[in-house]
Amino acid sequence: DTAVSQTPKYLVTQMGNDKSIKCEQNLGHDTMYWYKQDSKKFLKIMFSYNNKELIINETVPNRFSPKSPDKAHLNLHINSLELGDSAVYFCASSSDQTSYNEQFFGPGTRLTVL
Amino acid sequence: GNSVTQMEGPVTLSEEAFLTINCTYTATGYPSLFWYVQYPGEGLQLLLKATKADDKGSNKGFEATYRKETTSFHLEKGSVQVSDSAVYFCALSDLRGSDMRFGAGTRLTVKP
Numbered sequence: 001d002t003a004v005s006q007t008p009k010y011l012v013t014q015m016g017n018d019k020s021i022k023c024e025q026n027l028g029h030d031t032m033y034w035y036k037q038d039s040k041k042f043l044k045i046m047f048s049y050n051n052k053e054l055i056i057n058e059t060v061p062n063r064f065s066p067k068s069p070d071k072a073h074l075n076l077h078i079n080s081l082e083l084g085d086s087a088v089y090f091c092a093s094s095s096d097q098t099s100y101n102e103q104f105f106g107p108g109t110r111l112t113v114l
Numbered sequence: 115g116n117s118v119t120q121m122e123g124p125v126t127l128s129e130e131a132f133l134t135i136n137c138t139y140t141a142t143g144y145p146s147l148f149w150y151v152q153y154p155g156e157g158l159q160l161l162l163k164a165t166k167a168d169d170k171g172s173n174k175g176f177e178a179t180y181r182k183e184t185t186s187f188h189l190e191k192g193s194v195q196v197s198d199s200a201v202y203f204c205a206l207s208d209l210r211g212s213d214m215r216f217g218a219g220t221r222l223t224v225k226p
Contacts, residue, residue, distance in 0.1 A: 004157075033214075041152070041201050041219040090157055101146065101207050103214055105157035 003027050004106040006091050012112045013081055021076045021109045023091030031055075032074035033092040033103065034066060043090075049074050050096070078111075086113045116141040120204045120217035127194055127224050135189040135220045137178075137204035145206040147171075147180050147187040152201045152219070161189075161202070194224045 004025045013019055025032060033048040047066040048055055054066065063079045078085060091106040121136040139147065146165045150158040162171030164180035164187065171178050176191045187204060204217040 041221070043158075043203065043216040043219070045214070092158075101214075102148065102160050102163060103158075103207075105150075105159070107157045 004091055004093055004104050006089075006106040006109050008109060009107065010110050010112075012114065014114055015081055015083060017081050018077070018079045019081060019111070020078070021089055021091075021111070023074050023076070023106060024072055025091075025093040025104070026072065027093060027095070027104060029093035029104070030071065030096040031094050032068070033094075034074065034076050035090040035092065037088045037090060037108070039087070046076075047074075081111075081113045083113050086111055116145060116206055116208065116213065116215050118204050118206055118215050118217040120202075120220055122218070123201075123220040123222065125220060125222045127222070129196055129224055129226050130193045131224075133189070133191040133194045133198075133222065135202055135204075135222070137187045137189065137217060139185050139187065139204075139206050141185075141206055141208070143208065145208055147178070148205040148207070148214075149176070149178055149187070149189050150203040150205060150216075152203065154200070158203060194222070196224045196226055198222060199224050 007022045031050040034046040046060045049068045065077045067075045088108045088110050090108045092103040094103045117140045148163045149161040151161045152158045162173040164171040167182035169180045178189045201219045201221045203219045207214040
């Protein structure tokens with residue numbers, strides 16, 4: 001039983017295209033996140049959603065937009081892809097009910113923009 | 115704002131060597147502290163955590179103690195194995211947990 005799943009695992013596309021990455025969690029968590037990991041393994045938070053409300057947006061270009069159809073899903077849409085968008089994107093989730101708020105991560109989606 | 119600084123890698127050790135990866139933090143209030151591990155080609159997994167001062171988190175032979183006086187959460191293991199080769203991330207989160215800050219990651223390679 002996968003806790004946090006992402007699709008696709010690999011995504012190769014041309015510059016200028018629009019693409020989406022899907023994320024689903026079956027943990028009943030309240031908050032979901034998107035992170036970008038660059039080639040040097042540096043992790044940068046992009047978005048988080050709590051009960052369908054965006055609560056963090058860290059200087060991310062508006063070409064990136066999160067979409068949360070329900071509490072279990074947070075999809076990432078990227079318009080007009082650029083070479084610099086190539087990275088691994090991780091989805092994560094956490095519960096507001098625990099005292100330490102551990103985040104559970106998906107396996108990642110490796111995006112390559114040609 | 116909250117931030118985490120961890121020692122730069124890469125770190126290369128021989129099997130059974132002692133490991134220390136330093137991590138210090140800056141935060142207001144009383145954050146929770148974490149170590150995450152990322153094995154090649156995988157997502158991050160929680161390795162251990164501590165939620166208050168003087169707590170010691172431990173898992174798989176790894177340990178870290180929440181030191182408020184030195185604002186540190188150093189990761190240690192007495193005898194590393196080849197299978198410990200991974201990237202290790204120190205992280206902190208505020209009480210609400212939605213604002214988790216990660217360090218830059220430290221790549222560990224253990225050679226037989």
